[in-house]
Amino acid sequence: MDSGQLFNLTTIAYFASMVLYIAFIATKSNKVATAATLAALAGLIIQTGALGMRWYESYAILGSEHGRAPLTNLYESVVFFAWSIVGVYLFMEWKYFQKYRAVGAFVLPIALFAMLWGQMSLNKSIDPLVPALQSNWLTYHVITCFIGYAGFAIAFGVSIMYLLKIGKEEKHQGPEPMGGILGMFPPTRVLDDLNYKAIMIGFPMLTLGIITGAAWAYYAWGTYWSWDPKETWSLIVWFIYAAFLHARFTRGWAGRKAAWLSMIGFGATLFCYLGVNLVLSGLHSYGGG
């Protein structure tokens, strides 16, 4: 059994979980919801094992001096992104929204898509690190950034649900709860709160990610900030979510506009993560990997 096979199992588990979360919305059966959560949890556990195994494999392939955490190229980062999303999602589901598990139907697809992309079309080879990446900061920087991105991914899924539901909810008359698929969505009040909670996890982690990146840049290049496109885009993402956090307290900006800000923020996050490497140039050259 190698890490590649375990990652494939992970992908299957996330797929099953996604299907079950969608089935939950259709069937309203709590048993299905529990099965969905368990499938996601199983996937997360398998993936954690797979990450550990890939780490171990790096020592076997590169020798005991050159092994490294599996966080160094595009494939590894995409897989870690999926892991972060499911990890943060399950944490939030357990802590904040056990009653509203329909959210999973809008979050698991993001993790599944990341796994599929990684497993099917990215270069999985384990290569030794070039000198610039040989730093402990690498691990701290990547982990904090991706937990931040994961928070934003969940906020994105929640925002879609909010925007789908808000129009119908406003037109909805009468005291009885809404029926149909949208009736399975959490109330918009709850979605708005979850959006905020996910960004409350994402924002401090992104801040930490930017700061660890700055510290690393200082020790590697002598300048903690050089307006490199990647740095600048991370700051753009930071600005957008900072605006989101303040929008909630401001009349005229809460509700729909806040949900849109959250979605735009995730778009900027994806551009920061992938677009900068594919479209622009800069220090983070792993995009070619």
Added chain:
Amino acid sequence: MTETEKKQDFTDRIWDFFCSLKLTIILLLLLAITSIIGTIIPQNSSAAEYIRLYGQSNYELFTKLQFTEMYGSTWFIGLLALFCVNLICCSIKHFPRTWKFFKDPARVASPGLLKNSSNKLELSSKDSPEAILDKVKGTLDKNFAKTVRTDADGKIYLFAQKGIFSRLGAYMTHISIIVVLVGAIIGNVFGFKAYVNIPEGDSVSHVMTRDGSQRIDLGFEVRCDNFDVKFYPNTSRPMEYASDLVILKDGAEVYEKRIVVNDPLFFDGIIFYQSSYGQAGDPTISFKVTDTQSGESQEFSTPLGSRVQLADGFSVIVTDFTDNDRSFGPAMRMNMISPDGTRGNPVVIWENFPEFDERRGDRFSFAMLGFSQTYFTGLQVARDPGVNVVWAGCIMMIIGPFVAFFMSHKRIWACIEQDGKITKVQLAGNAHRNQPGFALAFDDLMQKVEHAVTNNSPTKEG
């Protein structure tokens, strides 16, 4: 409206403008949108490069709009400055209200608070107020926070609070941004960023700033004894770039360190980073020639392109070399020159196969012994006296949001009064954030209070 009132009104409006959250949101979004420009248009390139990429007229437009150095442009710095003013004004506006919680905590609960709070409990007991007080106080002290007693209107009030500092989280976050910017300004004004190439064996005592505008005297000498580049076995992937640096003060060696990427040398507030490298001067190739007629061998060391005389008017020129020829290792290319001046075909000699050339069956057979190449090391040199201020700001920026998002100011009040023959106890509590979480903790705490109060007196009334 009088003139002064008008003025008052105008200043108020300006003040409100700078304090408004709408301004904050608009500025944050403006900063986000404008920042994109500098990630698309290359920054600080040459005029020729811009003209090549965008054409003359666009280049002129870019210069006018300062898009070529946009993060240092007047308008971008202006936006940042306005953002800081907004931050400071917001903080000044809201701070007095926050400070009141510290200076003048509401120790005596108002009847309205006790009656209308969403977290409350009412108990009564036949015990004396002082006896009840002890029980309530004991429970709160032990399970929540130290209580403060106030006697007023013939009633006994208790007050306890936790996490009051969480009210400062937002201020800390806002101040942290200012601190980081102050650190950046200190670094820009009093520090420098420079670059220097030092050939192996050479030393420098001054460096040029990256923009070439300033010559910085280091106040000491840096010597590069050796530069090394290592590759992962059987690949062209670099493994390590390293320079052996020595610091000399008044000619005496005072400090030395082998620096690699990610591990710079710190000396006297100046930091040297491994940044690049290159070849300094021509490489020298050494080889052994055996004359098959006389059986004599001779060793030579020569730069590329110069002629080496052999016996009987023959000579040889080494024209090229590589440190790795198709994974056979180091190799050199040479031409024999006959006594009549005709140049022979190029011949390749591999260092790892010293016996190989004999098979060519020529009069002279060659074996490559090695090559030596002098390198220069390219170092970033920086001094940033503001960096610790920046790190201090960063630490605040980590703690601030954490405190602001995940901690809350929790308060509990109790009021104990004699009501005829029985003693009435009212409790209420609130948290300024995460109310659901507090509600659970409050219920839990109230069970303990209820248990303590009713334990010895079974006549509980609710």
